[in-house]
Amino acid sequence: MKHAFKIALVVGWAAITLPATAQNRDSDPYVGEFTVKSGFVPDPQSFDVEAGGQLSAGNAASGCQGYISERPDLRLHFTAGSRPLIISVNSNSDTTLVINAADGQWYCDDDGGVNGSNPSVQFDNPASGRYEIWVGTYNSGKVEPAELYISELNSQ
Numbered sequence: 001m002k003h004a005f006k007i008a009l010v011v012g013w014a015a016i017t018l019p020a021t022a023q024n025r026d027s028d029p030y031v032g033e034f035t036v037k038s039g040f041v042p043d044p045q046s047f048d049v050e051a052g053g054q055l056s057a058g059n060a061a062s063g064c065q066g067y068i069s070e071r072p073d074l075r076l077h078f079t080a081g082s083r084p085l086i087i088s089v090n091s092n093s094d095t096t097l098v099i100n101a102a103d104g105q106w107y108c109d110d111d112g113g114v115n116g117s118n119p120s121v122q123f124d125n126p127a128s129g130r131y132e133i134w135v136g137t138y139n140s141g142k143v144e145p146a147e148l149y150i151s152e153l154n155s156q
Helices: 004-016
Strands: 032-037 045-051 073-081 085-090 095-102 105-107 120-123 129-137 144-151
Touching: 032 045, 045 129, 085 095, 085 129, 095 120, 105 120, 129 144
Parallel strands: 032 073
Antiparallel strands: 045 144, 073 129, 085 120, 085 144, 095 105, 095 129
């Protein structure tokens, strides 16, 4: 009995003290949740976020760049229509974008925005459902202010 208690104590201590090693799409998002239907106004909707974290975005999907947090920055509940869904970031820092979309796939971008230095992901035929969104930076642990945009009209 004492041995089992010691093992449980050690396992519990390790779970508390070890850093997280993966993105957790079910964690409470830092900014919160946003629900919107196609045709929303005003367009774009914007959210202030703290970009960055200590986890490699490559842990989410191969080809993803930068560092993000364990928890998403924003959880978007989207009801699709005939328009595209565009998720983009504007920041003075070099940011990245990581999205777990309603189709369960991971999407990433580095410099696909209109100015060529901010990220943007466009879903031409978006699925209705839940989108988990992370905004990253290129330096582990460095947090930078950024603005996250949700639009059906254009990238920022």
